Amino acid sequence: MDxxxxxxxxAQLLANGxxxxxxxxxxxxxxxxxxxxxxxxxxxxxxxxxxxxxRACGLCDLGQGFPELGWVSLTExxxxxxxxGLPVERDLYFRADKPISAYAREAxxxxxxxx
Numbered sequence: 001m002d003x004x005x006x007x008x009x010x011a012q013l014l015a016n017g018x019x020x021x022x023x024x025x026x027x028x029x030x031x032x033x034x035x036x037x038x039x040x041x042x043x044x045x046x047x048x049x050x051x052x053x054x055r056a057c058g059l060c061d062l063g064q065g066f067p068e069l070g071w072v073s074l075t076e077x078x079x080x081x082x083x084x085g086l087p088v089e090r091d092l093y094f095r096a097d098k099p100i101s102a103y104a105r106e107a108x109x110x111x112x113x114x115x
Contacts, residue, residue, distance in 0.1 A: 004078060004090055005032055005045075013056070016047035020057075029096035030058055030103060033115055037089055039063060039082035042113045043072060046100040059104050059113060067107035069100070 005013065009032050016028045030044035040063030049055040054074045061067035077088045094115065096103075107113045 004034060004074060004088065010048065010053070013045060013048040014050055014053060017050045017057070020047055021050065027099040027101045029099050030094075030115075031096070033091040033094035034077060034088050035091060036063075036080065036082040036086065038084040038086045041082075041088075042115070043077070044096075044100065044103055044113060044115060045072075048074075059100060059107060061107060061113040063112070065111040067104070067111070067113050069104050 012031050016026070016031065019028070020026045028046045030046045032045045034043040034045065035041065042061045042063075043056075043058055045056045045058035047057045049057070049071075056072050056074050058069070058072070059067055060070055060072055080088050096115075103113065103115060
């Protein structure tokens with residue numbers, strides 16, 4: 001998992017996860033964007049479960065036209081390979097400019113994550 005998320009990002013994601021527990025209305029921006037370079041899947045991760053840091057919450061788009069907010073296993077993402085055998089990568093240049101709910105709203109309208 002370490003190659004998917006930096007230590008700094010992990011700290012922010014855990015802080016967001018804790019804040020979500022304390023305030024269910026908390027709507028953080030995504031901290032990291034993960035994607036499959038050969039399969040059209042994208043994940044905008046906004047928080048980690050403070051009790052199980054391998055569980056991430058965010059906007060998940062498997063490239064089938066139905067992006068949704070939910071939980072994903074970072075362990076499973078680390079093991080995932082696309083059709084050409086390429087692993088999930090982190091978008092090194094992604095910088096969020098709105099809360100996760102805004103990305104989710106736009107993704108539902110477009111049928112895919114627009115980031």
